[in-house]
Amino acid sequence: MGTTSSGRKGEQLAASYLKRKGYAVIANNYRRTHGEVDIIAKDGETLVFVEVKSRKNRAFGNPMDAVNPVKQKRLQFMARQYMAERELCHVNVRFDIVEILWGDTAKQAVKIHHVKNAF
Template sequence: MTRARRDLGAFGERVAAAHLEATGYRIRERNFRTREGEIDIIAERGETLVFVEVRTRRGDALGTAAESVTASKAARIIATAQAYAQAAENCPADQRIDVIALSLAADGRVLSLEHIEGAIDDPGSG
């Protein structure tokens, strides 16, 4: 991954974390990693634990940020969320996986932020 992509991702995660905190979420952890993968933000609101995948794009020539979550990426997020939930203390039983999709202008301004609650379904939760 290039430095520019890393910087873009880090910027998007900071914006997403600020959005979550401003809307009543408490950030538990950022950039949680396991063998299975990484979760950008783990937050809590009320009795719900929320795993957040942040997708940041400049423009939408290659599709929107939300559309960039592939099936294999979703599977890695689910596996990582399950690993966190099994290992964490005081982990709420109510859990979901959200996507926060950011679109940026060429100059770095945030054009849009879309918070999609329950964007990724965990097939093992039913």
């Protein structure tokens, strides 16, 4: 499984996971010139911008380690753009990360770790 393929599968898995947790998924892969938000969802009255990071192992650290300050600023910019397009000004906003660690074999379980209010 290539990185693009595993990334898309990870985003699909994360969206399903969030739905099971009661989130309403509004958008997948919201793209504009300056970036992308993997998932936009509602958790009650809170608008949640979700970054999904998946890896096959922790050789290069935890998946969420890849959401560095530069990536965080880009996600915040994208959130402002999404909200401006929809004239959303008085809503609660949160940034979450969903980490996915793929198992080495088909029998090994996938691990999902959801970090609410990650930054």
